[in-house]
Amino acid sequence: MRTGTAPGEFGGTPGQQPDFELLLQLTDVLCELGCVEDAPSRVQFAGLLGGQLRRQVDIRGVKLREDVVSLVTAALSVAGGEHVLVxxxxxxxxxxxxxxxxxxxxxxxxxxGPLSRDDEKSARVALSRGDLPAARLRDGLAEELAGLDLPGGLTPEQLFGHLLEWNVQEDGLPPVVLLLDHAARLAGTAEHRLALTGWVDDWTGRAGLTAELGRRRERRAAVVWSPDIPRTLVVAVEPARDGSTDVVVRTWTNATPGRWDPRPGEPDTIPLDDLGHAVDEALRRGTQLWLVPREPDPGGRQEPLAYIEFLLPYDLMNHDVAGLTFAIGDGEPTPLSLRYGVHLRSLERMRTDNAVVRQQWQRRWAALKQHGITVHAWREADARRLRAWQIALAGESRRTAVLLDAPTGAPALEALKAAIAEGVGLAVWDRRGVFEEERREVVTAVFAAVTMPVQLPSVIHRMRLNAESGAQDAVQYLARNVGFLWDDPTRVVDLQAIDPGDLAS
Structure with missing residues (x-):
């Protein structure tokens, strides 16, 4: 059959075959069209195509696909013929x-993308020279690429492919290059680390970005990493101040253990009775950021318990936030304290811009970490001598914790305010009211058993867990009703400052 060209002549250039992939794609699409569904239609198509190409296009009119291949081949045999076909x-x-x-x-x-094919190939080779902790690699890079969302659950090679064509950062460094630089820090062998670092140094040198890379590395080195920083949902609650009884709820999620980088959520105004529902929704959003499979810690250290921290004003400090419930799937709602370490923080202190208050807070916390838990107790009798009680606390910088009655009445609430003003970050009380002496002894024994203060939130969590499981001893009975302030000044969130005088009001 003659189609208007001699065998082997395509596109006007002897010996040049039409693009195979294009031939396949055009054939597949054309076979689906009604204008070629029967033999007469294909004959009509061939006649019109041949007239426009100014050459004869012959088809057998027997098989659909065979005829369509002839039509497409004829079009591709002439320079610009594909446009005639269209x-x-x-x-x-x-x-x-x-x-x-x-x-x-x-x-x-x-x-x-920012990498040439040769750069991409050599980068993949460097990346594959050893094993890398995928989740830690993703977390570290996500922290540096603030504002850019990285998917979880990818291998390092898959993450490389995901970032390959991402645009460069403001300083000119592409995310895919930063990925390899982060990978070098996590490499398990010196050989792997040198291969990754060498690739990054070579690429940035050729791109004229050596200084920018150096600044990135300096900033990373300055970031404090601590194995004691957990994944955390911070929930700030404060009155709406609109004449109603509603509260404004703000949340922050710290999704990466070891580093404090809380990301804010959208604020919401709700009735206080709906706080549990708001926390439930925040948990559903927040846990999407941290439900990524984790590699075991190289040193065998277990990842810290995830926290829910409530930033509360003084008048809500005795609210039972640990008893708020949330549901998983179709199961019955259960208390937050069964799954998370739940504790309280001071909203007023977090919001203050009083440098003295913040300095007191940091110094008292440093004393807690260095010297351990030393109690400055408050009892009903101290209600008549609050000023003397606070002066004694101010003069004892190693007093790092207070035990007091529930801060619902004026005397105990004033004592809590004084303790917070003096920088105390650890306070425990019995939410039911007066902190009876035998219950204080239970807490004192718990404090004495904790070898490192940072373990205390996990200890309180286990006490609450055992209490909910039905244990009846004095420790667990108290755990159901304990108020627990654990307010770490190294982990702050961004709240607008208020009048510093409000802190002691």
Whole structure:
């Protein structure tokens, strides 16, 4: 059969074959069109196509796909013939079908990524020279690429592919290059680390970005990493101040253990009775950030318990936030304290811009970490000598914790305010009211058994867990009703400052 060209002559250039991939794609699309569904239609198509190409296009008219291959081949045999093919389809089938074919022959230009093919190949080789902790790699990079969302659950190679064509950062460094630089810090062998670092140094040197890379590395080195920083949901609650009894709830999620980088959520105004529902929703959003499979810690250290920290004003300090419930799937709602370490923090102290208050807070916390838990107790009798009680606390910088009655009445509340003003970050009380002496002894014994203060939130969590499981001893009985302030000044969130005088009001 003659189609208007001699065998082996395509596109006007002898010996040049039409693009195989384009031939396949055009054939597949054309076979689906009504204008070639029967033999007479295909004959009509061939006649119109041949007339526009100014050469004869012959088909057998027996098999659909065979005829369509002949039609497409004939079009591709002439320079610009693919556009003639599109025009014929528009005439016989309509503009939408013609547009679909046109997109195949004139695809939208793709933007090249920041790496050349050779750079990409050598980067993959360097990346594959050893094992890397995927989740830690993703977390570290996500922290540096603030504001950019990285998917969880990818291998280092998959994350590399995901970032390959991402645009450069403001300093000119592409995320994919920063990925390899982070990977070098996590490499398990010196050989792997040198391969990754060498690749990054070579690429940035050729790109003229050595100084920018150096600044990135300096900033990373300055960031404090601590194995005691957990994944945390911070929930701030304060009155709406609109004349109603509603509260404004703000949340922050720290999704990466070891580093404090809380990301804010959207504030919401709700009735106080709906606080449990608001926390439940925040947990559902927040846990999406941290439900990524984790590799075991190289030193065998267990990852810290995830925290829910409530930043509360003084008049809500005795609210039973640990007893707020949340549901998993179709199960019954259970208390937050069964799954998370739940504790309280001072909203007023977090919001103050009083440098003296913040300095007191940091110094008292440093004493707690260095010297352990030393109690400054408050009892009912101290209600008549609050000033003397606070002066004694101020003069004893190693008094790092207070035990007091529930801060519902004025005397105990004033004592809590005084303790917070003096920088105390650890306070425990019995939410039911007066902290009876035998119950104080239970807490004192718990304090004495804790070898490192940082373990205390986990200890309180276990006490609450045992209490909910039905244990009846004095420790667990108290755990159901304990108020627990654990307010770490190294882990702050961004709240607008208020009048510093409010702290002691």
């Amino acid at each position: 025009g014929v389809v528009r005439i016989l089938e309509g503009a939408p079908a013609g547009d679909e074919l046109d997109r195949l022959i004139s695809p939208a230009p793709t933007l090249a």
